[in-house]
Amino acid sequence: MSSVSESRLSDIIDALYAGSGDPREWPGLLGPICTYLDAEVGQVVVGDHTRSRWDGDYYYALTPNRDEADLTDFLAAHGATDPRRKLFLASEGRVWLDHEMEPPGFDASPIVRDFLDPLEIRRQIAAVVVRDETTIATLTVMRSRAAGPFTAVHADRFSLLLPHFRRSFHIHKALRQAAGVAQGAAAFVESLDNPVILCNGGGQVVLANEAARALSRQGALSLRGGRLSLPRAADEGRLNACIAAVFGHDRRLGRGKAGHEPCGAMGIAVPRPDPKPPLRLLVCPLPGAHALADASPGTSLVALVGVGDTTDRPLGTLLASLYDLTAAETRLVDQLRRGLSLKEAADALGVAHSTTRTQLANVFAKTQTSRQSELVGLVGRVASLQAPL
The missing domain is CATH 1.10.10.10 (Winged helix-like DNA-binding domain superfamily/Winged helix DNA-binding domain)
Structure with missing residues (x-):
């Protein structure tokens, strides 16, 4: 590969990983991909392969110099009956040159006569980039019959792109799944009757559910300015000592202040005006819970859980x-x-x-x-x- 081609490949890969991995960002790379592969048109198709038809269920994109309606018209007319479709879709990761997936007589078919030649996209290199339980994503580059067929050299260059597109897609999928888990967990915390407050090592509140916010409105504690505080300075000092001690216990969470005895969890009872029972908080370490509170990776968290009046339990x-x-x-x-x-x-x-x-x-x-x-x-x-x- 020439130094120019290597530079173009490097630029495409850098741009790919600079994004989120969402296939809907891939059309922005079609122009550079076409230049890298001596192609004239690039195409991305992403959709649900469990559906029976191509049209209506899929997302399409072409290089900016082509109208996407051309592709949608083609798929609506021939997508489900295209004789290349079954072979192509069953081979994730394989790079296909056009003649390798065409049955005998294909060059004289209505698909070629009515669409591929008039649109000047007769010559193609294509691959299924990703195929999982539901999603399929394909990448195709095309050029006119007059430009000549793509060669094995072009196919080799094309193949160098596929692992990176596949990896970026799976990163995107994993991030979406993690976000879904975090949202579900946060919703669960919000639904709890017990007050729950998540704090980082600096005492900043990163999540407080409605029960905790209700305590704040009642004056039992304060969440103003994103910081947890208690009405009495002495009680707040005891609470801060608990948090520091819990952080000191779990080395994954960070170091506690000098002089605090390490511990896995601590309880603190905060008096309230009669006839209200004391506010009793259990302070627990939460290693690896930054996603739950939408905090930065590596953020150390503790949970303060209000356990109510426990004297008779x-x-x-x-x-x-x-x-x-x-x-x-x-x-x-x-x-x-x-x-x-x-x-x-x-x-x-x-x-x-x-x-x-x-x-x-x-x-x-x-x-x-x-x-x-x-x-x-x-x-x-x-x-x-x-x-x-």
């Missing part, structure tokens, strides 16, 4: 509701917090030691702890939520 019930523990897991945690070893807990509960090992592994995963001592410490901090002020 058994500790086991509170633990089960906060960490989604099963009844068996809750009973095991109760034995461990009393100082029993795992084997002693198994004997006390009348189950096999292997069963308690499995249950403990599940509890570790749900509570983001990794040792029994760490788990017992967490249980103690949750128990502090029940203590009278």
Whole structure:
């Protein structure tokens, strides 16, 4: 490949990755692609291959010097019956020169006579760039019969584009799926009855659901200026210490302030005017949750969850509701917090030691702890939520 062709290829690839990977951005590259491949017309077709017809279900684009109506008219008339279609669409990633996918006698067919020759697009190189469960995307370059057929050299150049188009499409698809998950998760948080506030390491609020905003309107806390604050300076200091300690525990989240004992989660009870019960908050680390709050990748987050008045709730019930523990897991945690070893807990509960090992592994995963001592410490901090002020 000449240095000029290499430079053109590099420019196309750079422009492709500079975009979002959405195939609807690809038409902007058709001009440079045609120059790179000595073509006169470029075409992108994107659509749902589970549909029975081409027309109406697909998105089309041609180079700016051609009217898209030409393509839509062609597909409406011949798309479903084009004898090249079945072979072409079944071969993702293969580069086809026009003569390789044409049946005998095709040159004398109405498709060539009525459309390809009059539109001066008789010679073609084409490929299915992407074909997944529903979407198909094709890329084609064309030129007139007079310009002569494309060669194997052109096909080789064309093939160098395909992995990059395919990769950019899958990046775009993954980003869309991640955005959908994040939106769904954020909607779930919004629907919760418990107040939930997500904060970064700098104390900035990146997400607060309606229940939390209601507390702000009532004056129990403030979310003004995108920062969480409490009415009393002493309570706010205790809350900031909790957040710093939680960040110090999880190295994936960042470093806590010097002097804070690392911990997986902490509870804080904030007094409110009588007769309202205290506002009890559980502060938990949320590694990898930046997408949930539309924060920048790598942003460290903690969740502050209001757990309501817990003074009349058994500790086991509170633990089960906060960490989604099963009844068996809750009973095991109760034995461990009393100082029993795992084997002693198994004997006390009348189950096999292997069963308690499995249950403990599940509890570790749900509570983001990794040792029994760490788990017992967490249980103690949750128990502090029940203590009278």
